[in-house]
Amino acid sequence: MRSHFRTVVVLALVVGLLGVFLHNVDFRGVVSEIVRARPLWLGLALASTFVNLAIRAKRWQYLLEPLGATNFNNAFRATAVGFAASAVLPARAGEVIRPYFLARHERISATGAFATIILERLLDMLAVLALLGAFVVLFGQQVASANPALFTAVKWAGALAGVVALAGLAVLFVLAGDPVRLANAMLRVERSVPSAFAGMIGRIVQKFASGLGTIRRPGRLLVALAWSFPLWLSIDAGIWAVAVAFGFNVPFTGSFLIVPLLTLGVAVPTPGAIGGFHEAFRLGLTVFYGVPNDAAVAAALVLHAFSVGPSLLLGLLFAAQVGLNIAGMRQLADNAKPGGANP
Numbered sequence: 069m070r071s072h073f074r075t076v077v078v079l080a081l082v083v084g085l086l087g088v089f090l091h092n093v094d095f096r097g098v099v100s101e102i103v104r105a106r107p108l109w110l111g112l113a114l115a116s117t118f119v120n121l122a123i124r125a126k127r128w129q130y131l132l133e134p135l136g137a138t139n140f141n142n143a144f145r146a147t148a149v150g151f152a153a154s155a156v157l158p159a160r161a162g163e164v165i166r167p168y169f170l171a172r173h174e175r176i177s178a179t180g181a182f183a184t185i186i187l188e189r190l191l192d193m194l195a196v197l198a199l200l201g202a203f204v205v206l207f208g209q210q211v212a213s214a215n216p217a218l219f220t221a222v223k224w225a226g227a228l229a230g231v232v233a234l235a236g237l238a239v240l241f242v243l244a245g246d247p248v249r250l251a252n253a254m255l256r257v258e259r260s261v262p263s264a265f266a267g268m269i270g271r272i273v274q275k276f277a278s279g280l281g282t283i284r285r286p287g288r289l290l291v292a293l294a295w296s297f298p299l300w301l302s303i304d305a306g307i308w309a310v311a312v313a314f315g316f317n318v319p320f321t322g323s324f325l326i327v328p329l330l331t332l333g334v335a336v337p338t339p340g341a342i343g344g345f346h347e348a349f350r351l352g353l354t355v356f357y358g359v360p361n362d363a364a365v366a367a368a369l370v371l372h373a374f375s376v377g378p379s380l381l382l383g384l385l386f387a388a389q390v391g392l393n394i395a396g397m398r399q400l401a402d403n404a405k406p407g408g409a410n411p
Contacts, residue, residue, distance in 0.1 A: 078158045078338055085336065085343025089350060094362050101314060101366035109313035110370065116306035117378045120299055121147060127191075127295035131184040131282050135176045145386040146170035152383020153397045155340035155376045161401035162383075168400060172390070187240060187282065187292075193233040195296035196327055199304070200226045203324035211325060211356045218355055226328060241283050303327065310371045311353075318357050326352045340376050 125144035132138050150166030167181030204223055212219040282288045304323035307330075311318040318326075326349065333348025334341035349368040353359035359367075387397065 089347045097362035098366045105313040113306045113309035120302040123299040135180045142173045148383040151379035155380045159337040191296045197230045199324040207321045314367045
């Protein structure tokens, strides 16, 4: 029953967001805009997707080192499978599937690997906000005049998100500081309240904290953060290439503003960020850069296809090679939990 309710809510979100996105759109005009787009720049945008997928895998491999050595090919395959799962399943299920898929091919803890996913997201947030800050300080004066109220809202939202990201890193630092102490604390809980569940939680906490080994060494954490900048600059390059392909007057640094809006859009738990991604991109282009609505809709459709398509195809291919289909991904996402297989 709960699964059916969740499905209804997700479908309602998709329909509602697409309704807003496609409101008063001339579909013929959208098709014409796509046909007129410059192929060379579209090719560059598509290539950037493969680049950022490879950088993600390399950064993840680095974050996983405290758990044990991993093969780049396996990290890349697991990353693609995770993104494919998030494209076809709601609530970013791929974030759960990715570490468990990797644990099938590497001798590492899936629970510990899941901890690195959380660390990845915090590093991503810090990199995105640093680029947004650079835009606000150095390049944002002209854009701010286009919509001062919204631009101010973006700045304050960015500042708040920065505080949350730093607080999250602080919490992870405490968890990572002494995994054994955390496990012992949970074992004391087990002795005071006899329960096999309490013991299982103690083992899970210790394995989770071991996955945060990078945080215990500030130098490694800075290197991991440094990896995040080429990753997001490649994503920025893809967005800018799409803008150039459609003839929009959006500078490369303009993508530093668009990306935080997209981050808010993809936070809506729809499969493949359908609707939220599209509307966030359309809003950024039309409000801050004066792009006509039909052209913005066309560009949003193309950018979403390029952002999701390559990882979806690669992920489904890699999953099929080990006998995992979409139904299997859904079952893995439902069943995957700390302390499960390959913990």
